[in-house]
Amino acid sequence: MAAVQDGQLNLEVEKDIKTEITNDGSGNINANSSSPGSTSSGGKSKSPAGSGEDQQTLLAVLQFLKRNKLTESVDILRREAGLSADADDSPVSESAGAGSGGVPSVGADGGDANSLLSRVSIATPVAPPATAPPKVVAASGGEDQPDVNVVLSAYSQQGDPVLYPLYYNGLKKFIESVLDCHRAELSQVFYPLFVHMYLELVYNNHENEAKQFFEKFSGDQECYYEEDLRILSSMSKKEHMKGNETMLDFRTSKFVLRISRDSYQVSCLGKPEMSRSLWQLTITYRMLSYQLLKRHLQERQNNQIWNIIQEHLYIDIFDGMPRSKSQIDAMSGSLAGEGKRDANKAKVFYGLLKEPEIEVPLDDEDEEAENEEGKPKKKKPKKDSMGSKSKKQDPNAPQQTRIPLPELKDSDKLDKIMNMKEATKKIRLGPDNLPSICFYSFLNAYQGLTAVDFTDDSSLIAGGFADSTVRVWSVTPKKLRRVKSAADLSNIDKESDDVLERIMDEKTASESKILYGHSGPVYGISFSPDRNYLLSSSEDGTVRLWSLQTFTCLVGYKGHNYPVWDTQFSPYGYYFISGGHDRVARLWATDHYQPLRMFAGHLADITCTLFHPNSNYVATGSADRTIRLWDVLTGNCVRILTGHKGPIHSLAFSPNGKFMASGATDGRVLLWDVGHGLMVGELKGHTDTIYALKFSRDGEILASGSMDNTVKLWDTLKAFDDVELDDFTAATGHIHLPENSQELLLGTYMTKSTPVIHLHFTRRNLLLAAGAYNP
């Protein structure tokens, strides 16, 4: 260890001085607080305190300097330490977490942070083994991925690998011995701890110990982490850690745990010998809990676990009763723990936008009145209620002009009128009135069907295929026609009434058209609401916009360099969202070749994307097993929803925008309250990945389609009614999920070896399903 630090000293003398100051300062402060295990001056300290505390002291120094108006020094120090600017503005307790969290975020001056971290990291009292890596940090300095190195360098502190299982076991015993009600909460710490201890062993080249450690304790982990454990298990060498995405996820993001304050208070009472000095440092209970846990670990003379908790875990304390095991299980499972509660605090305007008023329906109705006598009387009140609804502004709705939306064209208005007319003929669905399902089977697709979409009026169906083609079918008697060529178009009398008919080339009429252009399997497909365009996203990294007038490609949107898993048009057209393997969701406008917004935050592939019905928000589901809701206006992530145990493959918003449903490879459908950011239901029944979800036009029924060759219908009215939302649950987000999947299940319809990959409710509430027949 000393050798490493000497190397650093030679390289960066100046910086070393700075850090020395830091350590001196920390020494002073810790002397004041008379903490026995604090660091002393100089880098060669043998104190048992971890780097986490050094971070803390660093912050304390920063505040001290600030108070004394030494802004220059503050700046320098902050730059040296690589702390984010806001870190020192928050109270110490907050910044303890944020400080170390800030480390990975410094991409530019990663080298500095490197040196700093290696400086403050201290060998534990137990003798470092002979196999210690001689030049951990220095060796990785020249890599082209500074991020990784910063992250990895955190592992340079190490203990005796033989003791790791003992540490882990010790903690296990400690947690098993606490009261039942707290055990479930505290045992959340096992999994992240296990992962980091394993990675630490691997990083320090203790391959065999790592293997043993894994074999010994991997069986204890919750079964829904199995996928991650498999990835972990394949990593047995330090070299493997470079470039491994899952590993990076673990390193760069903090694993979030939610633990009730109660749990901590109880464990506090259990430790009466709490040192007074620690109290002085602690301002909130969270800090207290840290110190308590730390104390427990110090008694056992190791701070490995403590370091890990400090650096890689974020513990979110809430007021109230500790959660039960089932409650925890419902929420956990994502790659980085649960969402932080404050991540879901932002207000979401989930209401619908006001429908533009269209006068035309009236004369239209008159027409109908002439045709069918007696009917208009029935219809009138309906129309009125609709009208009044659209006039009243929903208090939860965003401002009409919050994001600029395209203006309605005449054709759009016509379509709206059609829509309203159809809507009046809509069947009211319910448990006693199930929809009919029409199934569109793709024959001879040879396992190549990868995506399907219907237009809103159900007149066209499009399929994306593994052979890079996109095919469009007309499912009405009206055939698909191209617009005539430019030369022919010039001959047309533009004044004639049927000019729209005349521009179409009758010779090209056919039931289906094939669109060529992609160079890889097409994974996402979406019609524009006006049926003039079609979007497709592909393995080749592009999103293409196709015209359904000329059946040619108009634009290829490049930006994702990796496969684009899904794309979706906004319900108002013009905007669209795409997401893929590069973990960034992009918001585009059809007339811009560059994205308008980039939504970054997911820790793994974005697997599905969806616009909120009011077009102000975008939901993305990811392979990191979380769903995020993004604000289109600000680009902020406003919701992080955790609870799925597998990659999410389908999303659906209820028509009123209030609820969301999501389906994943774990075969479960979860229901969410968008406004509160809460899980409000769990629908179990499918046995395989759910690829399709759709609410009926009135939102009473949710249809789900799955790889297990079934379509299931669920009673969502009942599901949302059963949930009692009091203030407490709304505040904490901990809800007792009713176990009523079987009651909510209204029907199961088996297909004949045809996985269901898309569902769509027509405007009259007929359910359309699609999938490829797999003989």
Add this chain to the structure above:
Amino acid sequence: MAEERRPKQCTVVLPTESMKAMAESIGVGQLQEESCAALSEEVSYRIKEIAQDALKFMHHGKRCKLTTSDIDHALKLKNVEPLYGFQSQEFIPFRFASGGGRELHFYEEKEVDLSDIINTPLPRVPLDVSLKAHWLSIEGVQPAIPENPPPAPKEQQKTESTEPLKAVKPGQEEEGSIQKGQGATSAEAKGKKDGLMRMKPRSTHELSVEQQLYYKEITEACVGSCEAKRAEALQSIATDPGLYQMLPRFSTFISEGVRVNVVQNNLALLIYLMRMVKALMDNPTLYLEKYLHELIPAVVTCIVSKQLCLRPDVDNHWALRDFAARLMAQSCKTFSTTTNNIQSRITKTFTKVYNKCWLDDKTQWTTRYGCIAGLSELGPDVIKTLILPRLTVEGARIKAVSDGPVVSNIDKIGADHVQSLLLKHCASVIAKARPLPDNVEQYRADYGYLGPMLCSHVVKARAQAALQAQQVNRTTLTITQPRPTLTVSQSGIGGSGGSRTASIIKVPSSLTLMSTRPGTPTQLSPPATKYIVMATSSGSSSTQQVLWMAVLLFLFSLKYPYYGKSNSNKQVNL
């Protein structure tokens, strides 16, 4: 905390031998053991990584089967050149080779003559993707049309018959049952209420008018004189998903029919009825357990009855016995459980009868033949324990008939048939069980009169086995360019456990015999289960007829070549 331990995940690593083999294939001769170990760990890790990425492509491709293109795409993600030459194959046939203490799995790359490829006519263009709509559900009720799965899946019938008290929810997962839509016309209308009345005890079996019509048509066709119609009817019975409710009627029809026709020695009708049994058993949507009490006695009658035809010296009732014996064996295999114990009960029945004829010289050769056929179809174990010990006695009896004064032609034919039956079944068993050398004298001592003939049969059987083994051997000795990467990746994929085909195509049962034997007549197209979907009933009947005829002809030609020649139309002249 999950209590149970998951299987060790971190220890799966490629063997170092693979590394050596790969190194050799690219021209690196001596690779040190340590480098091998280091390499294998690295390679294993990379392969796992790629397999995990490939799984993503599989999921997004909405498949549950990992393909080679998924792996190519995963490689592309990592900026690695994809593996060329593995596209568009259902699976890659790896061959195994050993030699010099080393073992290899490799992908054989044949040398291809370009002119051959140029000269062969173009393959037919695959059918284009098309879209077809059908009603999956009408106001919450699933209509029973060929596009939808059968209303009462086989699994459900099974659970109902084995656990009648346990209520079963409709719409459970069933194995990929693929039926031909043909013939599913009138029988479909009833399926509607089926889903809802599942809980009701099925004491009454009321058939709708359509079903009654269908039943009448089918039974008439099955025993009528028109072979084309019969073939179609049997095909319908074997594939139609909606026969569940008519099963009791069919079962009674068959058992009554056998009872009457045995007395009247009407061989043709007995054959038709047995074919019906077979068709019922072949239907992937039916579970016959509840009706075995009627079917088994009928089948057994057709095996061991003294007389099945009017002219025992001319008619080939032996074929019927063989056919029925195989049916018996099949039903034993399918339906024998610990509770009903069919296999042992059947064996006991046969043994009892056989014991009787063993003791009693007067028993008809026909019954004796039936017993032996029935027993020997039950498998080599049965042959070994029950038939082999009696070969000597049986041989003496055959000798008495053939050498002795000509008693009657019937006895002689019977003895001949028993002899060939014994030789056929025992030879293969002996070939497996008995150590070399095959000494004629020794055989004579062990098996009496049949010994020498047995010996020659055994020698023949051994030779055939050796020939097959040699073929296998030959392939293993050719070591061409190995393709180690894919060998590995396959195991990697297996380990990650995502790739499995959704539907398992049912292997045709042993009775169909078609695909298992070489030299099958060319008009035998792949098993009927392969045709699927929306083929309308018109037009397909002729092919089915051919198919069925071919099956039966083939069946008979196996043993009785002269019957194979008698042409299609009338099975009755058997």
